[in-house]
Amino acid sequence: MRPLIRELVASGVVGEAAEAQGWVRSVRHSKGVSFIDLVDGSSMAGIQVVANPELPGYEEVVRKLGTGCAIEVQGALTESPGKGQRVELAATSIDLIGGVEDDYPLQKKRHGFEFLRTIAHLRPRTNTLAAVFRVRNEAAAAIHEFFRENGFVWLHAPIITSSDAEGAGEMFRVSTFEPGSAPKTEAGETDWSQDFFGRETHLTVSGQLEAEIGALSMSRVYTFGPTFRAENSNTARHLAEFWMVEPELAFCDLDGLAELCESFLKHVLGRILERCSEDMDFFDQRIDKGVRARIEHVVSSPFERMTYTEAISRLEQADRDFEFPVSWGVDLQSEHERHLTEEVVGRPLVVTDYPESIKAFYMYRNDDGKTVRALDVLVPRIGEIVGGSQREHREGVLRERMAASDLDPERYWWYLDLRRHGSVPHAGFGLGFERVVQFVTGMANIRDVIPFPRVPGSAEF
RNA sequence: UCCCCGGUAGCUCAGCUGGUAGAGCAAGCGGCUGUUAACCGCUGGGUCGCAGGUUCGAGUCCUGCCCGGGGAGCCA
Numbered sequence: 038m039r040p041l042i043r044e045l046v047a048s049g050v051v052g053e054a055a056e057a058q059g060w061v062r063s064v065r066h067s068k069g070v071s072f073i074d075l076v077d078g079s080s081m082a083g084i085q086v087v088a089n090p091e092l093p094g095y096e097e098v099v100r101k102l103g104t105g106c107a108i109e110v111q112g113a114l115t116e117s118p119g120k121g122q123r124v125e126l127a128a129t130s131i132d133l134i135g136g137v138e139d140d141y142p143l144q145k146k147r148h149g150f151e152f153l154r155t156i157a158h159l160r161p162r163t164n165t166l167a168a169v170f171r172v173r174n175e176a177a178a179a180i181h182e183f184f185r186e187n188g189f190v191w192l193h194a195p196i197i198t199s200s201d202a203e204g205a206g207e208m209f210r211v212s213t214f215e216p217g218s219a220p221k222t223e224a225g226e227t228d229w230s231q232d233f234f235g236r237e238t239h240l241t242v243s244g245q246l247e248a249e250i251g252a253l254s255m256s257r258v259y260t261f262g263p264t265f266r267a268e269n270s271n272t273a274r275h276l277a278e279f280w281m282v283e284p285e286l287a288f289c290d291l292d293g294l295a296e297l298c299e300s301f302l303k304h305v306l307g308r309i310l311e312r313c314s315e316d317m318d319f320f321d322q323r324i325d326k327g328v329r330a331r332i333e334h335v336v337s338s339p340f341e342r343m344t345y346t347e348a349i350s351r352l353e354q355a356d357r358d359f360e361f362p363v364s365w366g367v368d369l370q371s372e373h374e375r376h377l378t379e380e381v382v383g384r385p386l387v388v389t390d391y392p393e394s395i396k397a398f399y400m401y402r403n404d405d406g407k408t409v410r411a412l413d414v415l416v417p418r419i420g421e422i423v424g425g426s427q428r429e430h431r432e433g434v435l436r437e438r439m440a441a442s443d444l445d446p447e448r449y450w451w452y453l454d455l456r457r458h459g460s461v462p463h464a465g466f467g468l469g470f471e472r473v474v475q476f477v478t479g480m481a482n483i484r485d486v487i488p489f490p491r492v493p494g495s496a497e498f
Numbered sequence: 499u500c501c502c503c504g505g506u507a508g509c510u511c512a513g514c515u516g517g518u519a520g521a522g523c524a525a526g527c528g529g530c531u532g533u534u535a536a537c538c539g540c541u542g543g544g545u546c547g548c549a550g551g552u553u554c555g556a557g558u559c560c561u562g563c564c565c566g567g568g569g570a571g572c573c574a
Binding site for chain 1: 499508509510522523524525526529530531532533534535536537565566567568569570571572573574
């Protein structure tokens with residue numbers, strides 16, 4: 038394969054023959070020379086192609102090039118006399134591979150992200166979206182890398198599931214029944230036993246329960262894949278389809294989990310700073326001033342720890358009014374979380390041991406009988422970025438909790454079975470992948486950090 | 499789902515207390531000896547989201563609907 042433009046720009050040798058293929062970002066003509074800014078998506082910086090009027094086809098091809106045209110250039114790398122680039126490509130031939138029509142919507146100026154979402158098939162050609170997707174790719178790679186280096190097995194949790202992780206939200210139904218003509222039982226209800234899987238099935242809302250199966254056999258596993266929520270939530274932080282990372286460890290308690298969260302986040306963010314430096318400069322300058330320092334701060338600061346009970350008393354002492362009043366037993370709102378991480382400690386904060394009443398049934402009950410071993414990792418500006426818990430591995434307590442939550446033990450027979458045979462303390466957390474990408478890039482809307490966003494009322498592309 | 503804000507040229511927007519629609523960029527044409535989102539000149543381009551209403555007259559005021567954005571809740 039020929040070098041990408043990124044490689045030519047970074048390490049191309051002056052004087053050597055070179056070729057480049059890509060899309061024209063902008064063209065600047067003057068009487069005796071034309072400059073073409075050519076990009077191929079491999080880096081923020083493109084290569085400057087210099088075309089002289091003596092070039093074959095200059096009038097017919099080069100003078101007619103516009104933003105978006107796909108071309109192939111042969112030539113030689115030369116030292117650039119102009120500012121802004123180390124080398125440039127002095128063309129000896131330029132071939133038009135694919136032209137653009139007059140209504141090509143992308144221009145060499147900035148567009149609103151709202152408009153770009155309506156042309157999701159073309160928006161990765163913009164600086165910003167290409168940079169986002171490069172960072173997204175490095176983040177995914179860094180996640181796999183961290184887990185591999187630490188002995189975790191990537192467990193492929195099912196997308197179609199018949200279990201529902203309680204409290205995780207509304208689900209999308211999976212069925213082959215034709216709308217309106219589903220078979221009915223004698224009682225007049227839909228007869229799911231005749232459906233494709235012989236029962237009700239949905240798209241997964243979490244791979245956690247399956248991950249627990251993995252942890253209780255392979256010690257350390259993680260899931261990383263698409264997850265679905267049919268919630269009608271219309272915000273800059275929610276998607277109906279998103280990617281979730283869920284590690285699960287056997288022989289691990291809440292302290293061990295907190296340590297994992299910290300080293301995991303530091304690894305992933307650190308790798309992005311290292312490997313996407315040019316893109317991070319762009320985000321820092323053009324998208325969210327200060328984002329780079331914020332990420333560096335998370336990578337270099339030890340995370341603070343605090344129990345929920347302590348957090349509540351710190352909030353009660355706070356010299357400010359909250360929209361939602363604080364008292365022991367209420368769930369923390371985003372304003373509370375941000376106050377804690379930004380004002381009280383000024384760095385990432387792990388809040389632990391929440392009231393049992395506001396957390397899920399599968400979280401380990403503390404000896405005090407009123408709190409559970411749950412944790413949230415809070416970071417400045419975003420608030421909660423990770424949520425996790427030590428799991429209830431004692432069958433008796435788990436049954437009690439399920440009964441209190443009005444859950445049918447029959448449906449969770451295999452989950453309970455794990456507590457009957459070789460049960461051990463185990464713990465895990467869940468992390469919304471797009472939220473991490475949002476956090477590191479500073480992008481304001483989650484719809485702009487995933488190539489094809491699915492949200493209520495919208496699934497084009 | 500709730501609360502706010504918005505919808506004017508292909509894009510980004512301006513358009514005051516109602517008087518018959520404008521800029522920059524893009525597109526087309528021309529110019530300019532090396533540019534950096536180049537620059538300069540000319541040209542074309544609009545059922546002002548949709549439907550009603552008030553008025554001599556509505557982009558502007560009123561009502562309803564549709565779509566989008568921001569915030570909140572829920573959460574990841």
